[in-house]
Amino acid sequence: MDIQHYMQDIGRRARGASREMARASTATKNAALLAVAAGIARDKAALQAANARDVARARANGQDPAFIDRLTLSDKAIATMIEGLRQIAALADPIGEISNLKFRPTGIQVGQMRVPLGVIGIIYESRPNVTIDAAALCLKSGNATILRGGSEAIESNTALAALIQQGLAEAGLPADAVQVVGTTDRAAVGALVTMTEYVDVIVPRGGKSLIARLIDEARVPMIKHLDGICHVYVDDLADLTKARVICDNAKTHRYGTCNTMETLLVAASVAPRFLPDMARDFQAKQVELRCCAASRAIVEAAGIGALVSATDEDWETEYLAPVLALKIVAGLDEAIEHINMHGSAHTDAIVTENYSTAMRFLREVDSASVMVNASTRFADGFEYGLGAEIGISNDKLHARGPVGLEGLTSLKYIVLGSGQVRE
Amino acid sequence: MDIQHYMQDIGRRARGASREMARASTATKNAALLAVAAGIARDKAALQAANARDVARARANGQDPAFIDRLTLSDKAIATMIEGLRQIAALADPIGEISNLKFRPTGIQVGQMRVPLGVIGIIYESRPNVTIDAAALCLKSGNATILRGGSEAIESNTALAALIQQGLAEAGLPADAVQVVGTTDRAAVGALVTMTEYVDVIVPRGGKSLIARLIDEARVPMIKHLDGICHVYVDDLADLTKARVICDNAKTHRYGTCNTMETLLVAASVAPRFLPDMARDFQAKQVELRCCAASRAIVEAAGIGALVSATDEDWETEYLAPVLALKIVAGLDEAIEHINMHGSAHTDAIVTENYSTAMRFLREVDSASVMVNASTRFADGFEYGLGAEIGISNDKLHARGPVGLEGLTSLKYIVLGSGQVRE
Structure with a gap:
């Protein structure tokens, strides 16, 4: 009292x-x-x-x-x-x-x-x-x-x-x-x-x-925000060079921050071309990959080992560590649905050269920050030009992001x- | 269940x-x-x-x-x-x-x-x-x-x-x-x-x-808003003709609305000139006046009866009825303090011709709508040009007003x- x-x-x-x-x-x-x-x-x-x-x-x-x-x-x-x-x-x-x-x-x-x-x-x-x-x-x-x-x-x-x-x-x-x-x-x-x-x-x-x-x-x-389960979606029409640099930065620039990528979604059509090199980059940095069945098959076929099979829990986990969940999706619709269902509405990015796809991603992903062709690590008050940051919100009322x-x-x-x- | x-x-x-x-x-x-x-x-x-x-x-x-x-x-x-x-x-x-x-x-x-x-x-x-x-x-x-x-x-x-x-x-x-x-x-x-x-x-x-x-x-x-305890403050340098019209409208245009004036504050220096005519207007419309001691003395001296002495409770009551609390204040500081302490942060207005006083009132009154030389009844989505109104908020986060x-x-x-x- x-x-x-x-x-x-x-x-x-x-x-x-x-x-x-x-x-x-x-x-x-x-x-x-x-x-x-x-x-x-x-x-x-x-x-x-x-x-x-x-x-x-x-x-x-x-x-x-x-x-x-x-x-x-x-x-x-x-x-x-x-x-x-x-x-x-x-x-x-x-x-x-x-x-x-x-x-x-x-x-x-x-x-x-x-x-x-x-x-x-x-x-x-x-x-x-x-x-x-x-x-x-x-x-x-x-x-x-x-x-x-x-x-x-x-x-x-x-x-x-x-x-x-x-x-x-x-x-x-x-x-x-x-x-x-x-x-x-x-x-x-x-x-x-x-x-x-x-x-x-x-x-x-x-x-x-x-x-x-x-x-x-x-x-x-x-x-407030409770957690940052951030995604990068590499689209069918992604520039794969940009995608590789962005995904590397989003995951490995800092592991413990709330705007770090925790799940990588890759369109099925580009996965065979994109995933082997990307997985090698991550392996070189000791990032553990937790893969869906389809992505595991592709990465293993490229001779990369030490993979872990993802469980449902992985799609909703903020690792804050050198661990990445990896999933192949059919395309934009599945990517948006996955992000809106499993993400934490914090920060999500698409890599694509397709205008209409970029516009749909921007509009339909219901997160505090939605990005095209940029690393999720940019979600930050200083990077956004706010001059300072008291925190990040993933609520919808009042301040967001x-x-x-x-x-x-x-x-x-x-x-x-x-x-x-x-x- | x-x-x-x-x-x-x-x-x-x-x-x-x-x-x-x-x-x-x-x-x-x-x-x-x-x-x-x-x-x-x-x-x-x-x-x-x-x-x-x-x-x-x-x-x-x-x-x-x-x-x-x-x-x-x-x-x-x-x-x-x-x-x-x-x-x-x-x-x-x-x-x-x-x-x-x-x-x-x-x-x-x-x-x-x-x-x-x-x-x-x-x-x-x-x-x-x-x-x-x-x-x-x-x-x-x-x-x-x-x-x-x-x-x-x-x-x-x-x-x-x-x-x-x-x-x-x-x-x-x-x-x-x-x-x-x-x-x-x-x-x-x-x-x-x-x-x-x-x-x-x-x-x-x-x-x-x-x-x-x-x-x-x-x-x-x-x-949401819980109640609308709205004030009009008639300042030392008010145009008393405007003040009389605004106060009449703020109180009597509709009694049951949340943006209706419930307390009238009058600067001591203009009260003897302003209150007798104003009180007569209200009396002609059967508005009951609940007066502080000083305002009661002025209004009674002008030969107007049927007055009620205000209690502390009157300063925090939303009457939604032909009843008005009436208080004489020393000036702007007391008016702002009274409004911030007893009001409901809904809508408050000043009547003044003094620029500096108007600016201070606008800045220092902590309400969802703050007005100069206008009736509190304007606090409304249509009047503000919003095209529609789902409600009025007197909270500070997200939408206000x-x-x-x-x-x-x-x-x-x-x-x-x-x-x-x-x-």
Whole structure:
């Protein structure tokens, strides 16, 4: 019950601060971002000391090296945070933008104004750099933020929160605009995702298990994606040279990212020409192939071994590893059906030179990002030109795909009149 | 448990039909809408006979005249439905629209395509005309629809559903694209609002009690507003002639609508000049005034009686009746604070000739529609030029304010490449 009150108090203060943030000028918000950057540079030693205590505790608790790496605020990690703050300060301010202001026959002029969402809750794992990234994006978009990072990073996050609040104060903004939940009690998360009166949206950043758990509990809407089961479909009329380069990049550029290809679909007519070389490329990089019967036959006939037969489960698995599911399809219709049925509506690409096929794929694949002749790895806020990314959504309401500053805003209607009334 | 299976089956069929609807051409969708209109005209007698049975049962159950009026499919109501279908057929198709397609330095071209949401559940009271309106808007926007109307209209809705499905079939579209829930069991609503795997969004149309109940139950996102506590603020520098006309219209044009003014805020400096005439206008129309102490003193001093002293509850009440809460505020800051604290984020207006005051009100009032020198009654899809309206939302995610065809769509990213991969 104490945690409930504690979280309610944080929520109430965030709601209050969100009003001030909504009317803050671009210059003021940028000044706050740059003040935080200066504070981090100034107090780097103290920050790293706090972080070192988190790291020591995590080591003592037997966390693995990858975890320790994400937790550690190295010199390079700190330089990246400072650079990130400067970049976000340099982005255009989305707030206050007025669009589509048009006269109606009644004489009123109707348009829309971009406004902040209000209060954004960020729930993330033990990566202290997210504290700065997320706070900076929410600040620039005029929102108040409640940050709840992994408990292993509590000292780092508390130190960063102090620097953020100092930067806000220096710029004349309310310190409550960015609050870090100061308890590691798991009940704080439950409170945060159900305080619909104080929190407008939750952005979870972390693995599938974190997000799956939040989906069950949350009453506040979330901007999230659960997994990225991304496909590349190599069409009958694909340029097979392009296809080979794109598939290699989509799978092997990075294995652990949500926009990595997990299933390769190949049109039956090109499979005999395409698959042997492609399979050799993957084998050279130690990518395990889980094949349907037809693709297995073709690849084996080309003298390539170490293949695994795919099961139904493979079509719906996000490996995040050097493993690829491989399936031969009759053509476009089967490819679209497979993607819409088994995919996760994240990012899917076709390789084809056929105009009509490309147009149908673009229209009929129901995913957040749909691509022609490009690697799925491009599904990213920076690659799309959003300037930043708070996450990727594969939901359909509100933001879909990579979410930048605009995804943290909403449009309200504005009406400019000169005394009009409704007849 | 039977109801659960029944609803799951409806959901599964809707999801299947939604894929076909998403790729239907504009001409096909329009043909379906016009076929439904023709079918209603053709089978009008049978439709009215089914409706008459609903009306007879409702009368026998002692429903009041207003209820019977909304339930009855008179000749005029049927003509209006037919005209509505034709108007929706004539609207531009939002689906497939591509925007912001821009080259990135990597050579890929990134833009957004407007796509349907998928499956939309509509829950409404015993107004059979909503069956046609809602189905038509969802159809035009390429969505599949599950309609759950009030149980008192079940025979009318079943007859309308048959006509809609016949129209869909005539145009070559799947009949499952519009399904009417054929049971009056309340459990069907519970199933509909929790089938997140089959339903993408719920649009409830009805009174506050219906919507409040659904908020508790729903797991599927909703496009909704709970109430409309709308304000007009008459500023220090208002043109008092405009103010009087706007306030009269905002309150008395229609008492029962969600965009009707419920609280009038008046700057202290103009209250002595403005309130006596304004109060007389309201009194002439039998509008009960619930006054703060300061406004009561001014109005009483002008010789106007029959006033009621406002309590705190009045600032948060949607009267939907000839009753108006009246409060004097110090000026703009207090007005904005009052609206953001006590309003329902629906529609709020200022009357002022001061540029800076108007700009601050537009930016700082956190409502779905914010107006300057115009009646709150303009908050409406038709008045805003949306061509149609499925409802009004005062949520911040996704559509905000009047929701037309675009509110039933989503944007996905599309990427056009020529073989690019990520470095």
